[in-house]
Amino acid sequence: xxxxxxxxxxxxxYFSIVLLLTVYGAHRGFLVMSCLRRRLPPAPxxxxxxxxxxxxxLYNEAAVAERLLLACxxxxxxxxxxxxxxxxxxxxxxxxxxxxxxARLSKDGLDIRHVRRGTRTGYKAGALAHGLSSATGELCAIxxxxxxxxxxxxxxxxxxxxxxxxxxxxxxxGHLNRRHSLFTEVQAMMLDGHHLVENRAxxxxxxxxxxxxxxxxxxxxxxxxxxxxxHDTLVEDLDLSYRAxxxxxxxxxxxDVVAPAELPEEMSAxxxxxxxxxxxxxxxxxxxxGRVWRSTRLGLGQKIEASFHLTPHFASPLLLALAIxxxxxxxxxxxxxxxxxxxxxxxxxxxxxxxxxxxxVHAERFQGRPGLGALRRLPALMAxxxxxxxxVTQAVFAGLxxxxxxxxxTPKRGTGPRxxxxxxxxxxxxxxxxxxxxxxxxxxxxGHWFAAPFAxxxxxxxxxxxxxxxxxxxxxxxPGSMPGRVEWDRKAHEAxxxxxxxxxxxxxxxxxxxxxx
Numbered sequence: 001x002x003x004x005x006x007x008x009x010x011x012x013x014y015f016s017i018v019l020l021l022t023v024y025g026a027h028r029g030f031l032v033m034s035c036l037r038r039r040l041p042p043a044p045x046x047x048x049x050x051x052x053x054x055x056x057x058l059y060n061e062a063a064v065a066e067r068l069l070l071a072c073x074x075x076x077x078x079x080x081x082x083x084x085x086x087x088x089x090x091x092x093x094x095x096x097x098x099x100x101x102x103a104r105l106s107k108d109g110l111d112i113r114h115v116r117r118g119t120r121t122g123y124k125a126g127a128l129a130h131g132l133s134s135a136t137g138e139l140c141a142i143x144x145x146x147x148x149x150x151x152x153x154x155x156x157x158x159x160x161x162x163x164x165x166x167x168x169x170x171x172x173x174g175h176l177n178r179r180h181s182l183f184t185e186v187q188a189m190m191l192d193g194h195h196l197v198e199n200r201a202x203x204x205x206x207x208x209x210x211x212x213x214x215x216x217x218x219x220x221x222x223x224x225x226x227x228x229x230x231h232d233t234l235v236e237d238l239d240l241s242y243r244a245x246x247x248x249x250x251x252x253x254x255x256d257v258v259a260p261a262e263l264p265e266e267m268s269a270x271x272x273x274x275x276x277x278x279x280x281x282x283x284x285x286x287x288x289x290g291r292v293w294r295s296t297r298l299g300l301g302q303k304i305e306a307s308f309h310l311t312p313h314f315a316s317p318l319l320l321a322l323a324i325x326x327x328x329x330x331x332x333x334x335x336x337x338x339x340x341x342x343x344x345x346x347x348x349x350x351x352x353x354x355x356x357x358x359x360x361v362h363a364e365r366f367q368g369r370p371g372l373g374a375l376r377r378l379p380a381l382m383a384x385x386x387x388x389x390x391x392v393t394q395a396v397f398a399g400l401x402x403x404x405x406x407x408x409x410t411p412k413r414g415t416g417p418r419x420x421x422x423x424x425x426x427x428x429x430x431x432x433x434x435x436x437x438x439x440x441x442x443x444x445x446x447g448h449w450f451a452a453p454f455a456x457x458x459x460x461x462x463x464x465x466x467x468x469x470x471x472x473x474x475x476x477x478x479p480g481s482m483p484g485r486v487e488w489d490r491k492a493h494e495a496x497x498x499x500x501x502x503x504x505x506x507x508x509x510x511x512x513x514x515x516x517x
Contacts, residue, residue, distance in 0.1 A: 060091060141154060234279055
């Protein structure tokens with residue numbers, strides 16, 4: 001092989017990207033080691049019960065609104081100390097459903113209030129801030145529309161607020177429809193990794209982590225001290241969490257308390273969710289990283305970890321660039337060349353498998369499930385991550401170039417009728433699927449035996465996204481043609497408690513669990 005200037009530039013670019021991705025991979029391994037070294041302290045016991053306001057921000061959630069309200073009405077907490085606010089910004093039949101349920105529950109003696117604004121200013125953050133103006137609780141629990149809190153949720157978490165330095169307690173997310181499809185199983189596995197490795201490691205080591213937007217409780221005075229809910233980013237939860245911790249407040253994580261919810265069952269809904277999270281996290285990094293590094297309250301380790309925490313989505317543009325450079329790199333560099341093996345194949349294998357396997361196996365084992373299940377689903381998880389890179393990359397650049405933006409809700413299924421919105425044409429994903437297929441062929445022909453499986457995963461990932469989006473486009477033309485939904489059995493829910501398995505869902509494949517979301 002002749003090392004021309006063009007080949008040198010190509011190899012240098014490729015190797016630089018792999019190196020940066022390897023840094024993120026090594027950080028995942030560090031988080032797993034942190035979980036193994038340190039454990040979270042036990043939950044406090046026997047404290048007085050404070051007054052709690054439960055806030056339920058809703059926008060056009062007809063399919064799940066009644067289920068949420070009935071679950072909150074079943075909370076095992078003294079009625080004299082409980083207020084429920086339904087923060088309803090809806091413009092559809094949700095308002096009528098909520099009004100009827102609230103009226104029925106009020107007759108039963110529950111302090112439940114249907115709060116309507118004249119505008120959607122600030123979206124969810126604006127609704128939460130508006131609700132606080134009439135909240136009577138010293139603590140505020142928040143649940144998104146698709147959550148189904150267990151009756152003992154509040155009692156399990158409020159004891160932490162006996163410590164006056166605690167601003168927020170976050171519970172783990174559960175998945176009502178984990179077993180609906182391979183797509184939801186992979187999403188559940190991804191979120192389990194976040195909750196059971198990232199959050200646990202950061203909380204146990206005194207690093208900054210964040211309230212996840214739902215399934216947790218805030219101290220109202222801490223919200224005010226941190227500057228209140230702000231809507232200049234799309235992730236008001238991450239923003240407030242960091243501002244509170246920079247003010248000296250502390251967040252607590254409870255992985256043993258589960259708040260179950262739905263996962264998106266369609267690619268278009270999942271993309272909307274991931275775009276908002278990625279764009280908002282980048283916006284928060286722009287807003288907060290400077291404050292983090294200027295803070296005199298934080299140590300160097302906390303600042304470094306916060307930098308990783310606020311920049312994970314930058315891995316998507318790197319992975320996208322890697323997929324684009326893969327074809328010319330594999331075509332030009334012979335696999336038999338030891339330099340090619342060292343610079344292309346081996347780093348690619350290490351940075352894309354080792355730390356991921358360790359990360360997700362640990363999350364599975366924490367839940368009492370065999371790690372082999374994570375290994376079986378790992379190729380699908382890697383494929384989905386690769387397939388989402390064009391979309392998440394758009395979100396990253398959108399976050400770098402703007403503040404706030406429209407808060408696009410993630411569509412919920414619930415027990416209502418199946419509605420499918422028309423998905424966009426997956427032009428970029430289709431082109432990348434073709435290029436990745438060519439990369440797979442080039443890897444085989446040139447003897448890149450380590451790189452070939454990963455090029456194949458890129459192909460599968462982009463192809464998977466293409467197939468799901470095209471399927472959803474066709475189904476959108478046939479309303480009601482998609483069977484299966486998340487059902488809620490109230491009696492079963494009340495009987496199980498927060499940490500139980502098989503919480504309360506049925507689906508196309510059946511079954512459910514109460515483990516992380």
